[in-house]
Amino acid sequence: MQSVRMAPIIDGLLVVLSMLNNVQFVMSHPTHPGNIGAAARAMKNMGLSQLSLINPKQFPCAEATQRASGAQDILANAGVYDSLDQAIAGSRLVVGTSARSRTLPWPMLEPRELAEKIAQEPSTHPVAILFGTENSGLTNSELQLCHYHVAIPANPNYSSLNIASAMQLIAYELRMAALKFEHLETASEAEVDPGELPATAEQMDQMIKHFEQVLESTGYLDPVKPKMLELRLRRLFGKAQVTDSEFRMLRGILASIKKFE
Incomplete structure (x- = not known):
């Protein structure tokens, strides 16, 4: 008992x-x-x-x-x-x-x-x-x-x-x-869709750098006068709580843009 x-x-x-x-x-x-x-x-x-x-x-x-x-x-x-x-x-x-x-x-x-x-x-x-x-x-x-x-x-x-x-x-x-919150049932790893997990800090860094490369190639970003673009992108994606699947989608979109240079 x-x-x-x-x-x-x-x-x-x-x-x-x-x-x-x-x-x-x-x-x-x-x-x-x-x-x-x-x-x-x-x-x-x-x-x-x-x-x-x-x-x-x-x-x-x-x-x-x-x-x-x-x-x-x-x-x-x-x-x-x-x-x-x-x-x-x-x-x-x-x-x-x-x-x-x-x-x-x-x-x-x-x-x-x-x-x-x-x-x-x-x-x-x-x-x-x-x-x-x-x-x-x-x-x-x-x-x-x-x-x-x-x-x-x-x-x-x-x-x-x-x-x-x-x-x-x-x-x-x-x-x-x-x-x-201990009374709440905690989801096990098996129940969580990996694609819906938030992007990691490392992924966020990769995405920001990719955005800057593409925007510089299109002429939108002037590397001499970036106007806090990196900072604003970080704040934007942080508030959006980008997931792993969304990260991969955005990286794919950026890669497709680069093809037309």
Whole structure:
């Protein structure tokens, strides 16, 4: 009888783990190893395990291990990359943390909205959440790779958050959303049409470059004065949430245009 009563609890935990295991926290150019360790601890508190580091100044490092305080397994399994493109290549949803307004407005979410959006996505959608350097945050070029920006609604008179604290807040919202939606049946990979999955970050990069090549050949794009074309295309396709099948269709259309040069 005990095993029967435990079954729904176990099933619910599996749904929570499926969602959280699908989320990657990416720290871009972290300069303080202590923050890396504190980030790992914050992640493990909330059940997240995927940590990626872009060109960390010091890693591995004893200070990071000490600050991890029991989350050394996350540090041991952390991915270390030379570029952000490498880290997010397979991600189908990329979100950048930012408190700054931009020249070109970008779709914005609060942490709770982001967490609920992720919780309702199929478990086959890898998600990357980007965190910038301790002093200046994410660069404009890094933020332009994102589908959404997420901002923590802190005190406007003192909105600067330690990076590990920001990660803790977002990780908490992710866990709460996972617990809230654990009763929903999660689609298995076999039930998801691969062609209807969102295009990956790598596919998006390929498509943007293809568009620029074709538009330059037709005379629409002046490479000397691009007028933020790449940025606007990224925002357009990000809002459209282009799928894998749509990506292939668009690449085919672009290839057909090139034939008439």
